[in-house]
Amino acid sequence: MKKLSIILFSVMLTLSLLVTPAGAAVMSLEAGTYSGNGEGMNGTIEVKVTVAKDEITNIEVVSENETDGMTDAVFEKIPEDILAYQSLAVDAVSGATFASKGLLAAVTDALKKAGADVDFLKNKKIEKKAAKKIEDRTTNVVVIGGGNAGLAAAVTASDQGADVILLEKMPMLGGNSIRAGGAYNAVDPERQKEQGIEDSVERHFYHTYTGGDKEGKIKLIYTLVDNANKGIDWLESMGMGFEDEIFTVLGALWPRSHAPSEPVGNGFINTMRDQAEKNGVEILLNTKAEELITEDGRVVGVKASTEDGNFEIRASQGVVMAAGGFAANVEMRKKYNPLLDEKTKTTNHPGATGDGIVMAEKVDADLVGMEYIQSLPLGDPKTGSLKGWAGMSVENYIFVNKNGERFVSESDRRDVMTNALIDQPDSFMYIVCDAHSMPAGSKNSFNETIEELVAKGKTLKAMTIKGLAEKMNVDPEAFAQTIEKYNKAVETGDDEFGKTLFDKKLNKPPYYASPRVPTAHHTMGGIKINSDTQVIDTDGNVIPGFFAAGEVTGGIHGTNRLGGNALPDTIVFGRIAGEAVVKNSPAEIK
Incomplete structure (x- = not known):
């Protein structure tokens, strides 16, 4: 398990002003502390929820195995909102849907044990404050976007x-x-x-x-x-x-x-x-640049x-724009690539x-x-995520379709590989590797161990080629011939699909296969x-x-x-932008 985190949130008296009168009247609970579990992206989320007769008073996140950085806001904001509004109808955290759903499921599980009317809590309307005009600000540089490019620009400009x-x-x-x-x-x-x-x-x-x-x-x-x-x-x-x-x-x-x-x-x-904070960069989250x-x-x-x-x-x-691409905007994608x-x-x-x-x-x-717009042949069949597959370097894995056959060079361009995958039955493939690439205890590029991938059903495992073929539901003879041909190519360097990067043969059990589909990736x-x-x-x-x-x-x-x-x-262009916005400015830094 990645970590154990204890996060405590307490309801202050002033928060009761945010609770609707109907909520206070209907809430009827058996006072005490109750445990609850829910499933996040990377495993079970466990909570302890403390309640009084008519309110939820404390939420303790006992353990979770979600991704640091990507889901921190889930375990801060959702408990805070549940306590503030005394409701389960709170928003999920954008960008962390699975962790949000898992945490809400865990709190719901605990509240059921406390005798709560869960349907009421899930449908209880939340009255939020109307937006108002906030005081305008002045600064030297505004950076829009908090990914690598934006942070590199912010750090570099503040260094200047x-x-x-x-x-x-x-x-x-x-x-x-x-x-x-x-x-x-x-x-x-x-x-x-x-x-x-x-x-x-x-x-x-x-x-x-x-x-x-x-x-x-x-x-x-x-x-x-x-x-x-x-x-x-x-x-x-x-x-x-x-x-x-x-x-x-x-x-x-x-x-x-x-x-x-x-x-x-x-x-x-x-x-x-960390460097941006040391430099005094002011980071405003949940803040959208509009114009x-x-x-x-x-x-x-x-x-x-x-x-x-x-x-x-x-x-x-000046202003540095580093707001990222548009692959998550379906309408915009369709405008340029139907x-x-x-x-x-x-x-x-x-x-x-x-x-x-x-x-x-x-x-x-x-x-x-x-x-x-670049697509990848590496998407999770259910979510499109890049996570969840076994294999590290190109030299040590192959792509196999539903017929148990290779269909493209694994060292080719991404668009070539994706287009080849689209032409396969159901646009579906397995990434196949062995213990050379993923020895016991090893992790893929997304910090997932091979044991975790197998346990979650993301990757199939077998001790023989025939056994893996059966789990993949492909023709064992065709699959065995595919492996034999590939291993021969590793020896000779002469590959029927033109692969040029090789390391080890696929001959060291256990063998692994991870299902993948095309997914929109980079604009x-x-x-x-x-x-x-x-x-x-x-x-x-x-x-x-x-x-x-x-x-x-x-x-x-x-x-x-x-x-x-x-x-x-x-990193390269973020740093250049951070320097250029200062160098090319007509105003002197005060």
């Missing part, structure tokens, strides 16, 4: 002496960055040399440029690949750790992917959040809203809805490559920028005071993003 306010519409920092597997591509002579890997900035440029069908802007690509390793140095200087072993994440085309020491994207977010403020053609601030009201922030230096409709799930967090692109368009920013298009992250308008001119970084921008990856290139994109 700027006063920075960061707005994040979700209840937690991280965006898509914290959901990522953590793979970070960079040419790293010191680490790569230890493994006998030859690489160069020029080779990384070539892979990125040609991997995007030469549609990416040359200067932007070179800026990315030339500064990627400097981004690692910068993160390490703030205390973030990276593993020494270089690997090849799916679709990276070359072994230059770095794994963070802290699971998934947590290390990036935690490291930069950019312009004067005489210059972006000078932001109109924002919270649950409590609306306000403006004036930024003397094939990615409601039937296609997404790996993205629910806040990735393209708000920043819409705001930028309204101040005449140009857009580029909006039709280039390569967005706001047009130059290599200084200045936003370009539809006439080709710089928009003064306006900068952008991360997935909200376009023009870097072309038609297809290499696996492992997203995180360096956010």
Whole structure:
């Protein structure tokens, strides 16, 4: 178990003012403390709920195994709201639906034991305060978005002496960055040399440029690949750790992917959040940027809203847009690629809805490559999530369809692999690996042990190839021939599908198979920028005071993003934006 957390919330007398009179009259409970359980994303959530005769007085989260950073707000806000409103009709936390449902189920379980009228509590209306005008603010720099790019910009600008306010519409920092597997591509002579890997900035440029069908802007690509390793140095200087072993994440085309020491994207977010707080950056969660403020053609601030009201922030230096992409916005996806409709799930967090692109368009920013939306062949069949599968480096797993056969090179481009998967029966496959890739106790890129994956039914396990075929419900003979052919290709380097990256044969039990489907993943298009992250308008001119970084921008990856290139994109251009917003400002920092 990841951790045991004890979180206590007590009802203060003033909170009783928020309870509707009907609620006070109907509530009838057997005073005492009761235990309850519910199922979250990663296991059981256990609570203890204390009640008096006519109110819920305390909620204690005894244990949970959800993802740090992504679900912290669940265990703060939901108990707080239940106590404040004396109701179970409270909102789930955006971006953490499964954890929210699991916690509410656990509290409901406990309240049933206390004799509560659960149906009443679930349907009890909550009377919230009407929104009001909040006092306007002034600062040097406003950053919109609390993922990697936004935090990198905020830290860098504050390092330059700027006063920075960061707005994040979700209840937690991280965006898509914290959901990522953590793979970070960079040419790293010191680490790569230890493994006998030859690489160069020029080779990384070539892979990125040609991997995007030469549609990416040359200067932007070179800026990315030339500064990627400097981004690692910068993160390490703030205390973030990276593993020494270089690997090849799916679709990276070359072994230059770095794994963070802290699971998934947590290390990036935690490291930069801590530094931002040390630098005095003011981080406003649950605060949505609604509209950019312009004067005489210059972006000078932001109109924002919270649950409590609306306000403006004036930024003397400028605004950095880092609000992410739009893969979670079905209508926007369909506008640019009609094939990615409601039937296609997404790996993205629910806040990735393209708000920043819409705001930028309204101040005449140009857009580029909006039709280039990347799907992955790695989605959970039920949720679309990237989590839940066994296998690490491309060299040590294969893709197998419902006929027990391979159908594509596992070292190919992501769009090639996804399109090949779409053409398979039911657009469904298994990722197959063995104990070479996932020895006992090992974890995947999402901090899930192989034992947990098997126990949850996310991954099938067998001690023989035939036994695995039976669990996969594929033809055992066809599957055995597939494994035999692949192992022969590992020996000779001559693969029928053109795979070029190999390590070990698939011959070490136990064997594993994880079901996967296509899922919408990364939007390569967005706001047009130059290599200084200045936003370009539809006439080709710089928009003064306006900068952008991360997935909200376009023009870097072309038609297809290499696996492992997203995180360096956010760090490299986030840092540039944080420096540029200060350097290019007409106002002096006070």
